[in-house]
Amino acid sequence: QVHLVESGGGLVQAGGSLRLSCATSEPTFSGYAMGWFRQAPGKEREFVATISQSGAIKYYADSVKGRFTISRDNAKNTVYLQMNSLKPEDTAVYYCAARRGIVTISGGDFGSWGQGTQVTVSS
Numbered sequence: 001q002v003h004l005v006e007s008g009g010g011l012v013q014a015g016g017s018l019r020l021s022c023a024t025s026e027p028t029f030s031g032y033a034m035g036w037f038r039q040a041p042g043k044e045r046e047f048v049a050t051i052s053q054s055g056a057i058k059y060y061a062d063s064v065k066g067r068f069t070i071s072r073d074n075a076k077n078t079v080y081l082q083m084n085s086l087k088p089e090d091t092a093v094y095y096c097a098a099r100r101g102i103v104t105i106s107g108g109d110f111g112s113w114g115q116g117t118q119v120t121v122s123s
Helices: none
Strands: 005-007 010-013 018-023 032-039 046-051 058-060 068-073 078-083 092-100 117-122
Touching: 005 092, 018 032, 018 092, 018 117, 032 068, 032 078, 046 068, 046 078, 058 068
Parallel strands: 010 117
Antiparallel strands: 005 018, 018 078, 032 046, 032 092, 046 058, 068 078, 092 117
């Protein structure tokens, strides 16, 4: 289990931007694929973006492609999600997740999860 702490959520108007961060003190952070998932009220958790250990491989949900960017800084043990052109439908609790092994887009493959950070986009 990896302890993950998200930050950066908040309230923003449609069209605005936010950057989420997920930090850990895990010394082997660079050995983990990382991901962002979200869950809106009354909906199931869904994949947003994932990134490989080196950062060379990135996957995005179609709904965020071109608007969101996932990145990581292995020296700082942190993964980021830059969210631009936000829409009301992006409103959700955003969760950071970690897994050993190859990067995937399935939340079920990730064994460690943060507590989540709320993102609310007003119209």
